[in-house]
Amino acid sequence: MSTTAFTPDLPALHARLQASAPLVQAITNTVVQQFSANVLLAAGAAPAMIDHEADAAQFAGVADGILINLGTASNHQLLAADAAISVASETGKPWVLDPVSVGVVAFRTIKIRQAAAARxxxxxxxxxxxAALAGAGAGGRGVDSTDEVDAVLPAAIRLAQTTGGVVAVSGARDAVVAVEGAQARIARIGGGHALMPKVVxxxxxxxxxxxxxxxAGRALGGERLAGDWAATVAAHAHFALxxxxxxxxxxxxxxxxVAFVDALHALPSADLARADVQVGTRAL
Amino acid sequence: MSTTAFTPDLPALHARLQASAPLVQAITNTVVQQFSANVLLAAGAAPAMIDHEADAAQFAGVADGILINLGTASNHQLLAADAAISVASETGKPWVLDPVSVGVVAFRTIKIRQAAAARxxxxxxxxxxxAALAGAGAGGRGVDSTDEVDAVLPAAIRLAQTTGGVVAVSGARDAVVAVEGAQARIARIGGGHALMPKVVxxxxxxxxxxxxxxxAGRALGGERLAGDWAATVAAHAHFALxxxxxxxxxxxxxxxxVAFVDALHALPSADLARADVQVGTRAL
Amino acid sequence: MSTTAFTPDLPALHARLQASAPLVQAITNTVVQQFSANVLLAAGAAPAMIDHEADAAQFAGVADGILINLGTASNHQLLAADAAISVASETGKPWVLDPVSVGVVAFRTIKIRQAAAARxxxxxxxxxxxAALAGAGAGGRGVDSTDEVDAVLPAAIRLAQTTGGVVAVSGARDAVVAVEGAQARIARIGGGHALMPKVVxxxxxxxxxxxxxxxAGRALGGERLAGDWAATVAAHAHFALxxxxxxxxxxxxxxxxVAFVDALHALPSADLARADVQVGTRAL
Structure with a gap:
């Protein structure tokens, strides 16, 4: 990986998030709904966990972005996810797929692969x-990770080529990947703390x-994929700090x-500039 | 609004709650189930989140009061809510409707309006x-509020006339309203803290x-609507303190x-007398 | 109850748990999913709340043990529980039934009794x-307990005879019971704190x-029922400390x-030896 002078303007992204308080529709698992909502609020966003199949599409039309996490999805949440993804696809609204436990159990894996196919x-x-979503790993034992970030970078790049979007791998040193033509843009984010995997x-x-x-990044404008990549890096940097x-x-x-939520909330925009972020490109 | 000498006996309500540990059936959204249960326990009540459609009516017959909050209601919880509301209506048992995100999405709005029609x-x-439930507002963007309490007081009064019960509006300075004949009884409760909207x-x-x-208020006896209004004021005062x-x-x-749950639990009954509560009446 | 020199090796069980990080499939109520997962993580285990009916059996085949808690079970979770119990029965994998609110409402009681019949x-x-599950009590008002541990020891022994497994009763002084032939092995665990019933x-x-x-206990080997009993005692001792x-x-x-999760995590294995555990046997 060759390093490059380009660094995303993380403080500007943070400041924009604070100013715009984006409305996030989180169709997510019941284990983490409360914590996810509190994280969003602490960081300056507005969460809404509207996941009824009859309302999901309409709300997706109002939300600024959508999270799909099928960690405990029952059938009604699966229908809601389908509906929200359709709206996101049609409108070009940003959405994130969190493929919890993909590859571990069959039904869920099918559903997550279908979601991933919607790019x-x-x-x-x-x-x-x-690794499992890219077709290169066994899927671990649930939510913990048995592969290391470095080892799955090739799989992450392959997945990014398939979806045409950003792929982020969480670990001791997170990776955020996007592929444009024959070149992968890669950020590595360090920091965080050893207790993080001890909190569900x-x-x-x-x-x-x-x-x-x-x-927030879309509101700042600029080239789409590079902007989405930079925004993803900013979220990881904010988290790590x-x-x-x-x-x-x-x-x-x-x-x-408890201290993590406090710290997310207290972080000044300028501090994002001191995050441990290394960016570079890799020829494919 | 003319102020009046009548002030509800908030310490007595708090003491009665402690002594009776009322059993609260909370059919509520999955994002806040844990926190709501911990708030109830800290305040001296006994929570039970029994929300299966086959059990909801039977448990409603046992509970001392019922909460209906359809924030993430799937179809089984909607059926459970219907059943519990029917029992409450037949028995005259107290119940609270929290109209989360009414007006924001269509299906939910229908369901909440049906619940509100049950008084x-x-x-x-x-x-x-x-405002949205009273037919006077757009419904905001989810759980955050875009209208101010003062601005929606007329809507709250109108809604109280329709339901025949109490209407409470949360905000920087909460309002608790009840209408008897041509007069509205209004309490305004101050206090609280700017971080409250930052916790889901x-x-x-x-x-x-x-x-x-x-x-607790019903157990103390007295005139029904005035007692329910006083009890609602007490809950808001306890929360604000x-x-x-x-x-x-x-x-x-x-x-x-964390500190909020501790403080809810530690508050002595007598302290409710020092809450920032202003009561008055308004001729309609 | 005659006391005996036999004391389970609690530190060894704790150390084994840390070393093996057992994968726990928790089909449990939505109120407590987050806290249960955090407790498992803090204690050294790996939680997974996979509860979709199409995936539950497959994951049960992978998990090291299974929790069935039908506290807010909707129909899909009931199907998942049935599937996971079947796998546990066929494979001899350890599983725990938490009979939340059995006896309080009819439908749930039927479902919990069916689960209990699977031993x-x-x-x-x-x-x-x-008491309610053993057929000897009214079932309380939900999740709080109105009978005392001492009073239900005979019911716990009867239930242990029926299931052929361990029965644990939580209270001011917990009891853990197993019956072999004409003798009941009983442990009583003290400690804990008066605030514990104030946290959902x-x-x-x-x-x-x-x-x-x-x-963890199964991994240590030894006689099955005595080992399961010892492991159950260890969990209670860890909790009480x-x-x-x-x-x-x-x-x-x-x-x-908050402090409880910290303390669960910080406890050294050796400290389990200083838990307030009294063990003995009772002739039946």
Whole structure:
């Protein structure tokens, strides 16, 4: 990977999110609904978990972006997800697919693959999930990740080629990938804290936050794919900074979760410039 | 609004709640179930989230009061809500309707209007929701409120006339309204903290707490509508005091939520007398 | 009850749990999903809340143990529970039944009795629930317990005879019972803190933790029923120690819940040896 002078303007994305308070429709699993909503609120966005099949499409038309996370999806939520994805596809509205446990169980895997075929703006998962969705891994044991980020970068690039969008891999050092022609744009984001995998729903909440940043990024304008990639990087940087801050104050995973929400909320826009973000390109 | 010497005996309501530990059946959205239950427990009530359509009516017969909040209602919860409302209507048991996102999406709006037609003891919502339910507003963008409390007071009064019960509007300075003949009884409750809208489900949990206070108030006896109004004021005062206390200790929305539950639990009954409550009447 | 020299090796069970990170499939109520998952993570296990009827059986085949808690079960979760129980029965995999509110409402009671008839490895409930499931009590008012642990010990023993497994009763001094022939093995676990009943889902999360300890205990080998009993005792001891630790730091139920997760996570294996556990046998 060759490094490049181009760095996304993360503070501007954060400031735009604060100013616009994007409305995020989160069709997400019931384990993490509360935490995801609190993460969105703390970061400056407006969450709405409208997931009834009869209302999902209409609300998708109003929302600034949509999260699809089928972690505990019952049939009504699956119908709602289909409806919301259709609206996103038709309108070009940004949406994120979080492929929780893809490859682990068959029915869910089918549903997640169908969603991925609709070309999500961003796919965000852990290494096992990205590998499984790209057709290159076993899918792990559920929500934990057994593959490392580095090992799945080729799979992430392949997946990004397929969807035409951004692919983000969460791990010790996150990767955010987008492919334009014969070149992959790759960001690696460090920071965070070792307690993060000890709190349920950190990845799921990050997926929700990516939606909010995508909406903010679209409002800033500019080239579509590069902008979506930059917005995804900003969400990861915001998360990593808050994680590091919370880790410095926490006594364990309980107080970490509390301090994390506080830190997400308190972070000044300017601080995003000091995130541990390395960007570069790779010829394919 | 002319002020009046009549002030509800808030400490007595709080003490009665502690002594009786009313059983609250909360048919509520999955985002806020945990927080609502913890708020009820902290305040001295006993929560039960029994929402299966086959059990809802039977449990409604046992519960001391019922909360209906269709924020993420799937079809089985809608059936459970119908059943519980029927029992409440037949038995005269107190119940609260929280019209989350009414007016924002069509199917939900129909369902909430049907529930409102069953004459809830209390309707509690934010300004946008009360306006929409009264037929006077656009419904906001989900759970946040875009109308101010003052602006929707006429709508709240109109809605109270329609339901024959209490209408509560949450905002910077809450309003609790009841109409008897040609006169509206209005309480305004101040306090709370600016972080409250940054925690998901504060309004939803307040709706649950109103149920507990209604049950306590009924146990105290007295004139029905005035008692329900006083109980609703007490719930709002308890919430506002705990919010102010938590705000003084919090570093952000994460620690605010934790401190809020602590403060709800610690509040002595006598402290309710020092809540910022202004009561008065308005001729219609 | 005669006391005996036999004491389960609680530190070894804790250490084994840490080393193996058992995968727990929790089909549990939506009120407590987040907290249960965080408790499992803090204690060293890996939670997965896969509860779709089409995926539940397949995932049960992968999981190290299964929790069935029908506290808010809709029909799809009931189907998932049936499927997972079938897999557990066929494979001999450990599973825990948490009979939330059995006896309180009719439909749920039928479903829980059906699950209990499949002979769960462990039934864990409060005194009212154990009494109701054993056919000896009224079932309380929901999730709180109106019977005392001592009073329901005979019912717990009877239930253990019926299921052939372990029965655990949560209360001020928990009881864990298993019956072999004409002798009941009984452990009583003290500790914990008075704030525990003020946090929703403590019992539900304990049920989830029992699954993790059962899986760890099976990995240690030894006689099946005695091992399952010892593992159940270890889960209760871990919980009680963390509760006491959290209680010493908490200002109320909000900060208690946070400190409890921290304490669960921080507890060294060796500390389990200092839990307040009394074991003995009773001739039947």
């Amino acid at each position: 999500p703006t961003v796919v965000r998962g852990n290494a096992s999930e990205i 729903g950190m990845g799921c909440a990050l997926g929700a936050l990516v939606v909010a940043y995508l909406a 808050a994680g590091a801050e919370a880790g410095a104050r926490a006594l364990g995973p309980g107080s970490f979760q | 809830p003891t209390v309707v509690r919502g934010n300004a946008s929701e009360i 489900g504060m309004g939803c949990a307040l709706g649950a707490l109103v149920v507990a206070y209604l049950a 705990a919010g102010a206390e938590a705000g003084a200790r919090a570093l952000g929305p994460g620690s605010f939520q | 769960p490895t462990v039934v864990r409930g409060n005194a009212s629930e154990i 889902g403590m019992g539900c999360a304990l049920g989830a933790l029992v699954v993790a300890y059962l899986a 963390a509760g006491a630790e959290a209680g010493a730091r908490a200002l109320g139920p909000g900060s208690f819940q």
